[in-house]
């Protein structure tokens with residue numbers, strides 16, 4: 001696996017990588033990893049089954065992303081609502097956009113310009129996780145660092161710990177022990193941890 005942060009979305013075409021697993025008997029899974037789509041299948045699958053299930057899972061993943069992926073406009077609307085509800089409307093970004101160029105970050109904020117970018121790796125995550133990432137970046141419009149004042153800004157958001165646990169778990173599920181040194185606290189500007197996009201999982205394939 002290439003190191004996170006070195007991935008260049010403009011450099012490679014979309015790739016589907018098939019992983020055969022002897023431990024995988026009854027399920028097929030698919031997820032995004034960097035610019036690739038990974039489809040994990042049982043080792044016993046024939047080539048025909050592989051073709052069928054890769055096509056099915058890629059379509060399923062895309063459909064789920066379409067359902068769960070808010071547009072840039074929806075992102076702006078959500079940010080406005082979160083600022084109103086948790087920050088008394090004090091955080092007023094000039095733009096809020098999805099970005100495929102966030103490296104290891106979940107999101108970033110440029111306070112001088114009032115711009116917020118959210119990694120498209122967050123697309124497809126539960127709403128309360130996206131809300132946390134958005135609110136986190138909104139709060140940076142008010143507080144640049146991660147000191148007490150920063151956390152105080154978002155203290156009224158009820159799902160912070162759960163969302164941070166989700167994001168860490170997501171990164172761990174992908175990188176495992178390789179990435180065990182990821183700090184709990186972002187070191188710089190949200191250098192949290194990398195994450196996969198969406199995972200379609202647990203599909204039973206026996207008897208189909």
Ligand SMILES: [Zn+2]
Nearest residue numbers: 136186189190
């Ligand atoms: Zn931050």
